[in-house]
Amino acid sequence: MTTLYKIVTLVRIMLKLEIDNLGKWFGRRRIFEGITLSVARGQSAAITGPNGSGKTTMLRLIMGLSYPTRGTVGFSEDGRKLDFDQYRRKLALVSPYLSLYDSLTALENLRFFAKVGGRVVSDEEMRGALGRVGLGGRGDDFVGAYSTGMKQRLKYAVALLKDPAIWLIDEPSANLDDEGKRIVHELIRDAKDNSILVIATNEKEEYSLAGQFCKLGG
Amino acid sequence: MPGSSVNWAAKVLAVARKDITAEFRTRYAVNSILMFALVTLTVISMALGLITPDSDLMAALFWVILFFAAMSGLAQVFIREEDAGTALILKLSTEGLVIFFGKLIFNLLLLAVLSVIIVPLFIILLKVSPQNWPVFLIGLALGDIGLAGATTIIAAIVAKATVKGALFTVLSFPILLPLLMASIEITKVAFGGGGFGDISAALQLLVAYDVVMVTISVMLFDFVWRQ
Numbered sequence: 001m002t003t004l005y006k007i008v009t010l011v012r013i014m015l016k017l018e019i020d021n022l023g024k025w026f027g028r029r030r031i032f033e034g035i036t037l038s039v040a041r042g043q044s045a046a047i048t049g050p051n052g053s054g055k056t057t058m059l060r061l062i063m064g065l066s067y068p069t070r071g072t073v074g075f076s077e078d079g080r081k082l083d084f085d086q087y088r089r090k091l092a093l094v095s096p097y098l099s100l101y102d103s104l105t106a107l108e109n110l111r112f113f114a115k116v117g118g119r120v121v122s123d124e125e126m127r128g129a130l131g132r133v134g135l136g137g138r139g140d141d142f143v144g145a146y147s148t149g150m151k152q153r154l155k156y157a158v159a160l161l162k163d164p165a166i167w168l169i170d171e172p173s174a175n176l177d178d179e180g181k182r183i184v185h186e187l188i189r190d191a192k193d194n195s196i197l198v199i200a201t202n203e204k205e206e207y208s209l210a211g212q213f214c215k216l217g218g
Numbered sequence: 219m220p221g222s223s224v225n226w227a228a229k230v231l232a233v234a235r236k237d238i239t240a241e242f243r244t245r246y247a248v249n250s251i252l253m254f255a256l257v258t259l260t261v262i263s264m265a266l267g268l269i270t271p272d273s274d275l276m277a278a279l280f281w282v283i284l285f286f287a288a289m290s291g292l293a294q295v296f297i298r299e300e301d302a303g304t305a306l307i308l309k310l311s312t313e314g315l316v317i318f319f320g321k322l323i324f325n326l327l328l329l330a331v332l333s334v335i336i337v338p339l340f341i342i343l344l345k346v347s348p349q350n351w352p353v354f355l356i357g358l359a360l361g362d363i364g365l366a367g368a369t370t371i372i373a374a375i376v377a378k379a380t381v382k383g384a385l386f387t388v389l390s391f392p393i394l395l396p397l398l399m400a401s402i403e404i405t406k407v408a409f410g411g412g413g414f415g416d417i418s419a420a421l422q423l424l425v426a427y428d429v430v431m432v433t434i435s436v437m438l439f440d441f442v443w444r445q
C-alpha cells in the first residue's frame with residue numbers, strides 16, 4: 001500500500017530539474033559550458049571533475065544562488081516552472097562549506113531550521129533524525145563542541161527533517177569516518193528512489209550510485 | 219516526516235529568538251556596543267568637566283553617541299551569518315522577508331537595550347535631563363526604529379564585502395543623516411522643555427523616514443539577500 005502510494009505520488013507530481021546548454025564564466029575564465037541534463041524525481045545525477053572544474057559552482061547555479069553566463073537551469077513541476085521560493089521549500093543542501101550555528105545545541109539547530117522552514121517537529125522526530133546519522137545522545141551538546149565529522153552528520157539530520165524532494169549533496173562523505181560514510185551512502189540510496197538527487201563528488205563509490213553523470217573539466 | 223505548519227509571524231519570531239539566544243551566549247554585539255557607549259560617555263564627561271553645554275550641543279552629543287555605538291554592533295546580524303558560513307543554509311531554509319523582519323526585531327531590541335543603558339548614564343555623567351519626557355521618548359523611539367530599519371538593510375548589503383566595518387559606517391551615514399537631524403531636533407526641544415507643537419515638522423519627517431525605510435527594505439531585501 002505504501003509503495004503504491006509512493007508510485008501514485010511520483011506520477012501525479014512530476015518534479016524535474018532541467019539544465020539546458022549551461023555555461024558559466026568568471027570574467028574571461030571559462031569554467032564550463034554546454035552542459036545539458038534532465039533529472040526527474042526518482043532519478044539521480046553525479047557531477048564529477050577535477051578540483052576547480054566548477055562542481056560547486058554548478059550546484060550554486062542549480063540552487064539559483066548564482067546566475068549562468070549562458071543557458072538555463074531550473075526546476076519544474078508538472079511542466080510549470082518553479083520560482084526560487086517554490087523549489088527552495090523542497091530542497092536540501094549538504095555541503096562542507098555550509099555551516100550550522102555553533103552557539104546553539106544540535107537540537108536547537110534542528111528545531112530552528114524546521115520552524116523557519118514552516119514545520120513543527122517533535123523532540124522524538126529530532127532525536128530520530130540524530131539517531132539515524134549516528135548522533136543519538138549528543139542532541140544537547142553545543143555544535144561548537146562538535147568535531148568536523150559530527151557537524152557534517154548534523155547537516156544530514158537537518159536535511160532529513162526537511163524530508164526534501166530535491167537533494168543536493170556536495171562531497172557527500174567529506175570529513176566523515178568509515179561509519180559516517182556507510183550512513184551517508186545508505187541515505188543516498190534511500191533518497192535517490194523518491195527525490196531528485198544531485199551529488200558532486202570524485203569518489204567512485206558515490207558517483208556509481210547515481211544514474212547519470214556530468215563530467216566537468218574534461 | 220512532515221509536522222504541522224508554522225505561520226509567518228512564528229517564523230519571524232524564531233529568527234529573532236535564535237539571534238537573541240546566540241547573542242545572550244556570545245555577547246558579541248552587546249559587548250562592543252556597550253563598551254563603545256561607556257567609553258564615549260566617559261570621555262565626553264571628562265572633556266566637558268564643569269562646563270554645562272547648551273541643549274543643542276547635548277542633543278547632538280546624545281545622538282552621536284547612539285549612532286556610533288549602534289554602528290559598532292547592529293551590522294553584526296548579517297556579518298556574523300556570512301562570516302560563520304550560516305547565511306547559505308538560512309537562504310535555503312526560509313523566505314527572505316522572514317529573515318529581514320527577524321533581524322529587524324533583533325536590532326530593535328538591541329537598540330532598546332542600548333537606549334535603556336545610555337539614557338540614565340547620559341543624564342548622570344553629563345548632568346542633563348529632558349525637561350519634556352514624552353517628547354524625548356517619542357523622538358528616541360522613532361529614531362531607534364529608523365536607525366534599526368536602515369542599518370538592517372545596509373548590514374545585509376555590506377555583509378558580503380571584505381571591508382565590512384568601514385563600508386557600513388560610510389554607507390550608513392548619508393542614509394541616516396535626515397534621521398539624525400530630525401532626532402537631534404526633537405531631543406533638543408525635549409532638553410529645552412518645548413512641547414509637541416515645536417516638533418511637528420521633525421516628527422512628520424521621522425515617521426515618514428521610518429515608513430519609507432521599512433518599505434524600501436521590504437522591496438529590496440530579497441534581491442540583496444539572495445545574491
